[in-house]
Every structure is written in structure tokens, then in C-alpha cells.
Amino acid sequence: MKIALIGNQNCGKTTLFNCLTGSYQHVGNFPGITVEKKIGRLKHDKNIEIVDLPGIYSLSPYSAEEILTRDFLIKNNSDIILNIIDATNIERNLYLTLQILELNLPTIIALNMIDELKLLGNSVNISELENILKVKIIPITASKKEGIADLIYEIKKIIQENKPREKIDVCNGEVHKAIHSVAHIIEDHAQKKNISSRFAALKIIQNDELMIDYLKLDNDEIKIIDEIINSMKNNLNKESDIAVVDMYYNFIEKICKNCVIKNKNISQKSIDIDKILTHKFFALPIFLLIMSLIFFISFYLVGGFLTNLLSLSFEVLKYKLQDFLIKHKTNELVRSLVIDGAFQSLISILSFLPMVSVLFFLLSILEDSGYMARVAFFMDAFLRKIGLSGKSFVPMLIGFGCSVPAIMSTRTLLSNREKKITIFLIPFMSCSAKIPIYIFLTSLIFSKLAIFIIILLYLSGIIIAVITSLFLKKNIMHGKPMPFLLELPPYRMPTKKNLALHARDKIKDFLSRAFSIIFVSSIFIWILEKFDFHFRIVEDKSNSILACFSKFISPIFKPLGFGHWMQSCAIASGLIAKETVLTTLLVLCNGDNNKIKNLFDAKSAFCFLLFIVLYTPCIAAISTIHSELKSTTKTFICIVSQLFIAWITTFVFYNIFFDIDKLLVMLMLTFFVLSFKKIINKKICTCHKNHCDRCHKNKK
Amino acid sequence: MRLSDLKINESGVVLKISSIGSLRRRLLDMGITNNTEIKIIKRAPLGDPIEIFLRGYELIVREEDAKLIEVKKI
Structure with missing residues (x-):
């Protein structure tokens, strides 16, 4: 028995899905969070399968995830349709309902957000509505789990009765x-x-x-x-x-x-909040303030404090373990494996757990409150100038957490061109896996300046993204921006349950990464740096298997200021997961911070970090890019050009930026190249079209 | 008169939608059709896009898309 959950975007389908199945899918107060169908089973009756589908406004779809929903409906033959209606927005929601009723499948309606409806002082005459639509309607409040039992009872009743629905006649x-x-x-x-x-x-x-x-x-x-x-x-x-x-x-x-x-249309509270948050002059400063506050709290105030506490206690634990192993006269190689290979890298990552989870927790408050849609609203004009739209802002913001869900959320973008550019730019937003590297290296090398360097790194990622996007818009990805239509949800108080859910998800994900991929890869690195090609233990690490490979690629990084094989090895290992850049460095230096410090000077450390901000994302993100772009060539081009951009930027920075003479020459050269290009463009283009992307500016 | 010509807090009734293709279908799906009453709530800090109110909910439309919707001021 299959039940399909259908409804408009942001009407609470996934919240209801979580209620019915007892699962923990991601929800938020922004239209189009769900981009894939999700299948679960009813909590109390495992025979009933429930499918959560991306939200749609009508059954004539055009974006990828909407086509998915309709195809599921008309091709998969779900047994029952559970249509969810946002009671506060009943007029537009009923438009989809009427189309669903045309499908002639057994249907039941859940009228959601009854609590908000009551708060507004509005009401719906449910029995009258049932008479007109000739379907069962159950009032519920999914976020508070009200009316769920009734809903389940009615679903089961419909399954048992199994009689055809009375038809309604809409047309005339x-x-x-x-x-x-x-x-x-x-x-x-x-x-x-x-x-x-x-x-x-x-x-x-x-x-x-x-x-x-x-x-x-x-x-x-x-x-x-x-x-x-x-x-x-x-x-x-x-x-x-x-x-x-x-x-x-x-x-x-x-x-x-x-x-x-109807007494009131929208809550006065939302209107009042919007007067400030989307104010003509204050909107952008407030947004920047909120973002810096979030980073300040998670890196310094709460997260930073907890992280220091955790790393201190881990350090104590490490020495206890070391003493224990020495006392019991364990083999030196085993001791090195346990301490340097496994334990050291594990604790170096685990101690960042508080920081990352606080950051995620705060971002999820923003997401649940409905503020994201406002940001998309006032950022649209700026983003359009660089060839994107307000909608692509949300995937980018998610990208500060993790690239994988960010890349997946680009499915809500209507235009293919916009989607491609956004996917390409998301890795430039420093994901949370890079936080440990930034904090560790900057506090080791820049000590008191650390926070400024970190801000600089985040900003340089954004600046390079803007420049790249402009370049793509002007030279490769021409085309007009797609229409931008976004529903503005009312502000909602984030529920404790949801916030706990978000935090739990993130902590679980963080721990499972630390104990699986990062743990295994640091042991692997340890083995490769202990043995040579004949599997003999090496005295000098620079003869190990790992060193041989790393020396092979290190000439690439020499012009960027970090040509030591250990550094290139760390960079390469970052492809597995970004945290491994740090764990590899620690394993290679036997967990000795001074040794790491000696590898860098201030300039090369900054360039090393800059390269990490920009270069190719981890393997999980690459495979997500591949599944979204659906083309191996495009994915390859994407990865190679990200690597290229990272290399060029770091090269320019290392060789020119610190030298005022070279900087001046460079600026002059760019100026000449740009003006030369303009002249050439004018001469070459002989088209007579009215809308030529190449020369229409000159014609104007 | 076009939807984009209305000032903040002014309302209009839709007479004609001259856009084509996916934008047209999207506008129709969102409930913008003949005789729909639309009110302009506010404009983004840079003047574009526009926040509008119709059928009991709020929607964001770009100026250039709003130009394709013909309205009668009420």
C-alpha cells in the first residue's frame, strides 16, 4: 500500500512525513527544501508505505523536482494521495487540490497549520468543504503533532473501504x-x-x-x-x-x-519584523551583522570555548594512553600506530565538534525562521548582476555548512545555466570541514591575528566566486536570467524539536565521518609513511612510499610557496575529505606542532590556506556534482577549472601580491588586456542582430 | 498600466498577462490570472524585485516580469 504526500512548497509535507513515519528528514521554513522523493513506513503499521515528494504548485511542472512529483503521480500509481493544504493560504493551495482530484485516485486532505489559522482569527468550515470537494478533510498541526491520530485512522478507513470517490464537476x-x-x-x-x-x-x-x-x-x-x-x-x-x-x-x-x-490575511508580526529586516537601508547591514554574530558565537564565544575545553581533555587522555602503552612495554611500532596514526588525528578533528555543531545550530535557526527567503529577496538584484538569481543564494549559504546538500539543493533553480554556475561556485564557500584546518594553522602561525586571517579566507572565497561568476556570465555562460518567483513564507518560531533534530543530524554526521573516512585514511597515511616499496620500515620518512608519490606532485606546488612533500601530501589527501589535510599533517609530523610550524612561514601559510579555500572539493562533493550535472566531461571540466583557479590565484598572491613593483606591473597589464579586448570585440563582431551578447553593449 | 507601474500600497486588478512560456505558466499556477487583485507591498533595497500580495499570500516578482502583467488600478 503506497501513500503519496502531495502539496504546495513549504506547506509542511516533510514535517507531516516525519510525524507519520517517525523519521528525521530535514525540514525548514523555505520553499523547496525537499528535492528528492523519500520513502518511509507508517510508524504503527509497517505495511503502509509513505512517499514524501517535492512540493509543487500545479500538475503542469517545469523544474526537475516538480517533474519528479508529477511523474510519480501519473506513472507509479500510488494507492492513496494524501494532499496537504496550508490552511493559512487555502485559496492557492486548493488550485493544486482540484487538479489532484481530477486524477480520480482515492484522496484524503490534511488541512495543516490550523494553529496559525486560529491565531489569525480565521476559520474554515470543514464539513461544508468536504461536501463540495467530496473528500475527507482532517484538520492537523503537523509541527505540534495535533490531529495525526485522526489522520492515520481515516487513512486506514479509506484503505479498508476501498470504494471509488464521487466525482466533482468543476468545469462549465x-x-x-x-x-x-x-x-x-x-x-x-x-x-x-x-x-x-x-x-x-x-x-x-x-x-x-x-x-x-x-x-x-x-x-x-x-x-x-x-x-x-x-x-x-x-x-x-x-x-x-x-x-x-x-x-x-x-x-x-x-x-x-x-x-x-477571513479576519486577517497575514500576521501583523511578520509585517512588523519585515519592516526592519528588509528595510531599504538596513537590510544588508543587518544581514551582515547577523552573519558575523553567528560566526563570532560559534568560533569564539560558545564553540571556541567548548572546543578548547575538549581539546585539552583529549590531550590529557592522549598522554594517559601513551603512559599506559609504555608501561606495558608495547612494541614501538604499535604504539606509534595507536598514538600518531589513529588517536592524534581523531582527537584533532573531534575537538572541533562543538564549533561546527554550534555553527550549524545557528544557521538552522535562520533557516527555520523564514529569514532565508527574505535574504533571497533583497540579494536578488545584486546576484543578477553576476548572472545568478536570489534563489541561488540559498544553496551558497548551505555551502558554508557542507557542499553536498548545497549542490543537491540547486535542483530548485529553474534555469540550467544558473544551476551549473551555482554548482561550480558552491565549493568556493568554505565548508565546515575546512574549519579545523583554518583554526589550527592560523592559531599556530599567526597567533593573535588568527581571526582576521580566517575572515580574510572566507572573504577571498566569496570574492573569487563573484569574479568567476562574472567571467562565466560574460564569456562562457551567456543567456538571460530566468524569471524569479518566490513565495514569501511568514516568520515562524523555530520549534525546539526541529532545532534538536538539525543539531543531532549534524553531530551524527560529524562523528560518523571522523570514525570512518578520516580514521581509516589517517591509518592509511601512517602505513604509507612508515614503509618503503619493499615494505621495510624506513628510518627517514622522505624515503617512504608516501614521500615518493608526494615528491612526484610537489613541483606543482613549488611556485605557490609550499613545495615540501609533506605539504603536497596533505593537499592531495584533502580530496578524500577536507579534514584529512590537517590529520595528514599531524600524522606526518608525529603530532608535533613545532614541526608543522617549521614547514611554513607566514606568507606560505597564507597561500597554503588560500589554496585550500579554492581547490577541488572532496570526493563526496565531486560525486554529487557528477550526479547533478549528469555528465562525466562536465564534472571533469568543473574539477580541473577549480584546481586551475586555485592555482592561478595562489600563484598571483604568492609571487606578486607581496611585491609592490610587480603588483603595479600586473595591474597595468590587466588594464591593457581589458581595453585591448574591448577594441577587438568591437572590430570582430560583424553581426546585425539586435541582441548579440558579444557586442550589444557597444551598439547601445 | 503595468503591474510594475503601481506604487507601494497601491492595488490593481489583472487585465492581461503578456508573458510566454514557463514564466506564464508559473504566474498562472501562482494564482495570477484575469481579475486577480494584486497589492504592492514593498520593493527590495535596490528597487527590484517587488513584493506583492495576492490571494492571501506574499510573492516576490522581478520588475521585468511584472512589466508583462497589465493591470487596472483600483
Whole structure:
């Protein structure tokens, strides 16, 4: 038995899914958090499968995750549809509901956010609405788990009864005639595909090409259908798609007049908060203030304090363990494996757990409150200048946590071009795995200046992202920005349960990474640095297997200021996971901080960190990029160019930036190249088009 | 008159949607159709995009997209 959860974006599908199945999927107060279908089983009855689908506004979809939802509905034949309606926004939510009812599948409606509806002083006459729509409607508040038991009871009842639903008739007049004639023509095709012919006819009248392709209509049929649609258009004096939508909304307006008592539309609280947070002048400063406060709290105030405490206690534990091993006269090699190989690298990562979880916790408060949508709103104008849109801001912000979910969330972007650019830029946002490296190296080498260097590193990632995006927009990825339509959710108080859930997820993920991939790779590094090619123990580490490999690649990094084989080895190991850059350095230096310190001077340390900010992401992120771009060549190009950008930037920084003469020469050269390019562009382009991306500026 | 010509706190009724393709379908899905009443709530700090209110909820539209929606001021 399969139940599909369907509803508009941000109406609480995933919250309800978590309630019903007892699972812990990520939720937030921003439209389009769920981008993949998720399957779970009902908590008390494992025979019932529940599928959480990405939110959609209608059954004529166009972004990838919306197509997924519709395809699931019309091709997978779910047994029951559970339609979730946001009670505070009932008018628009019913538009999808009416389309779902056309599918003629057993349906039940959950009217969510009843608590907010009551707060506004509004109410819905549920029995009247049930009479009109001829389906069962259950009022619930998913975030407080109210009404869930009733809902489960009704679902089971529908399964047991198993009787066909009464049909409702929404359409009238000309549209009605057209739907019936088209439905008659395509009946055979629809039956073959096992979908309602009325539903298919509706979609065809709305010019839904996906549906026309899916039904495999022949040319004669398409011709007749076109004639039917044209005569409807002429009679109504309206476009065919508008005619259908008008018909639905007229019906909905009638329903709302009868069943919905409206006192207030949106909460005054949201309006008041927005007056400050999206203020003409204060919006951006407030955003920057909030972000710096978050970083200050997580790196210094709370996270920093806890991290220091944890690392001190780990240090004590390490010496205790060492003493214990010496006392029992264990083999020196075993001792080195346990202490230098495993324990040292594990504790160096684990001590950063408080910092990372506090950062995540605070970011998730932002996400749950609804502030992200506002940021997307006022950042849109700026992002459009660099070829992106307000929507691509959210994946980037998630990128400060981890690139993998950030890259996956680019599915909500409508345009393919925007999606590609965003995916390419996300790794430039320093992910939380890089925090241990930054903090460790900066506090070791820059001591008191550490926090400024870290801010500088974060900023340089953002600046390079902006420059790259501008370059891509002007030279490679031309094209107009896609329309930007985003629903603004009301501010909501983040629930304790959700925040705990986010924090728990992050801690779990952090610990499992530390104990699996980072643990294994540091032992692996330890083995490779202890033995040579004949598997003999080496006296001098520079003869080990690892050193031989690393020396092979270290010439690449020599011009950047960090040509020592240990440094290149650390960089290369960062491809497994970013934390391993630090653990590798520690293993190679036997956990001796002074040895690490001697590898760097201030300039090379900064360049080393700069390279880490910019270079290729870890293997998990690369495989996510691959699955999102769906092309090996594109992924390869993406990785190589990230490496190239990192190399060039660091090279320029190391060789030129610290030398004022060279800097001046460099600036002059760039100026000449840019002006030269402008002249050439003007001369070469001989087009006569009105909209040529290359020269339209000059023509203006 | 175009939707983008309305000032803050002014309302209009939609007469015609002249956009095409996916934007048109998206606008229709979001409930912007003939005779829909739309109110301008505010503009972003840089003047674009625009926050509008319709059918009991708030939506963000860009100026250039709002130009394609013809309205009658009320």
C-alpha cells in the first residue's frame, strides 16, 4: 500500500512525513527544501508505505523536482494521495487540490497549520468543504503533532473501504465542451497509460507538451485537438491556458466565499519584523551583522570555548594512553600506530565538534525562521548582476555548512545555466570541514591575528566566486536570467524539536565521518609513511612510499610557496575529505606542532590556506556534482577549472601580491588586456542582430 | 498600466498577462490570472524585485516580469 504526500512548497509535507513515519528528514521554513522523493513506513503499521515528494504548485511542472512529483503521480500509481493544504493560504493551495482530484485516485486532505489559522482569527468550515470537494478533510498541526491520530485512522478507513470517490464537476461552458471532446479523442491513449483521460485532456488544453509527448498522439489527432482548442479560444475570447486556470480559480473563489471566514490575511508580526529586516537601508547591514554574530558565537564565544575545553581533555587522555602503552612495554611500532596514526588525528578533528555543531545550530535557526527567503529577496538584484538569481543564494549559504546538500539543493533553480554556475561556485564557500584546518594553522602561525586571517579566507572565497561568476556570465555562460518567483513564507518560531533534530543530524554526521573516512585514511597515511616499496620500515620518512608519490606532485606546488612533500601530501589527501589535510599533517609530523610550524612561514601559510579555500572539493562533493550535472566531461571540466583557479590565484598572491613593483606591473597589464579586448570585440563582431551578447553593449 | 507601474500600497486588478512560456505558466499556477487583485507591498533595497500580495499570500516578482502583467488600478 503506497501513500503519496502531495502539496504546495513549504506547506509542511516533510514535517507531516516525519510525524507519520517517525523519521528525521530535514525540514525548514523555505520553499523547496525537499528535492528528492523519500520513502518511509507508517510508524504503527509497517505495511503502509509513505512517499514524501517535492512540493509543487500545479500538475503542469517545469523544474526537475516538480517533474519528479508529477511523474510519480501519473506513472507509479500510488494507492492513496494524501494532499496537504496550508490552511493559512487555502485559496492557492486548493488550485493544486482540484487538479489532484481530477486524477480520480482515492484522496484524503490534511488541512495543516490550523494553529496559525486560529491565531489569525480565521476559520474554515470543514464539513461544508468536504461536501463540495467530496473528500475527507482532517484538520492537523503537523509541527505540534495535533490531529495525526485522526489522520492515520481515516487513512486506514479509506484503505479498508476501498470504494471509488464521487466525482466533482468543476468545469462549465466552453471549457467543459472542449475537455469532453479532447478527452474522447485521447481516451485510448490515456487508457493505455492508465491515467484519467479527463486529466490528460485538461493538460493538453493547457499546452502541456510533456503530456502530449507522453501520450504519443499522432498528427491527425493533434490537428483535431488544435481545432477544438481554437474554437474554444474564439468563443471565450481568452487564451486556452488562461481559460482553464480562470475556471479553476472561479470555482475556488466560490468555495472560499462559502467555507472560509477571513479576519486577517497575514500576521501583523511578520509585517512588523519585515519592516526592519528588509528595510531599504538596513537590510544588508543587518544581514551582515547577523552573519558575523553567528560566526563570532560559534568560533569564539560558545564553540571556541567548548572546543578548547575538549581539546585539552583529549590531550590529557592522549598522554594517559601513551603512559599506559609504555608501561606495558608495547612494541614501538604499535604504539606509534595507536598514538600518531589513529588517536592524534581523531582527537584533532573531534575537538572541533562543538564549533561546527554550534555553527550549524545557528544557521538552522535562520533557516527555520523564514529569514532565508527574505535574504533571497533583497540579494536578488545584486546576484543578477553576476548572472545568478536570489534563489541561488540559498544553496551558497548551505555551502558554508557542507557542499553536498548545497549542490543537491540547486535542483530548485529553474534555469540550467544558473544551476551549473551555482554548482561550480558552491565549493568556493568554505565548508565546515575546512574549519579545523583554518583554526589550527592560523592559531599556530599567526597567533593573535588568527581571526582576521580566517575572515580574510572566507572573504577571498566569496570574492573569487563573484569574479568567476562574472567571467562565466560574460564569456562562457551567456543567456538571460530566468524569471524569479518566490513565495514569501511568514516568520515562524523555530520549534525546539526541529532545532534538536538539525543539531543531532549534524553531530551524527560529524562523528560518523571522523570514525570512518578520516580514521581509516589517517591509518592509511601512517602505513604509507612508515614503509618503503619493499615494505621495510624506513628510518627517514622522505624515503617512504608516501614521500615518493608526494615528491612526484610537489613541483606543482613549488611556485605557490609550499613545495615540501609533506605539504603536497596533505593537499592531495584533502580530496578524500577536507579534514584529512590537517590529520595528514599531524600524522606526518608525529603530532608535533613545532614541526608543522617549521614547514611554513607566514606568507606560505597564507597561500597554503588560500589554496585550500579554492581547490577541488572532496570526493563526496565531486560525486554529487557528477550526479547533478549528469555528465562525466562536465564534472571533469568543473574539477580541473577549480584546481586551475586555485592555482592561478595562489600563484598571483604568492609571487606578486607581496611585491609592490610587480603588483603595479600586473595591474597595468590587466588594464591593457581589458581595453585591448574591448577594441577587438568591437572590430570582430560583424553581426546585425539586435541582441548579440558579444557586442550589444557597444551598439547601445 | 503595468503591474510594475503601481506604487507601494497601491492595488490593481489583472487585465492581461503578456508573458510566454514557463514564466506564464508559473504566474498562472501562482494564482495570477484575469481579475486577480494584486497589492504592492514593498520593493527590495535596490528597487527590484517587488513584493506583492495576492490571494492571501506574499510573492516576490522581478520588475521585468511584472512589466508583462497589465493591470487596472483600483
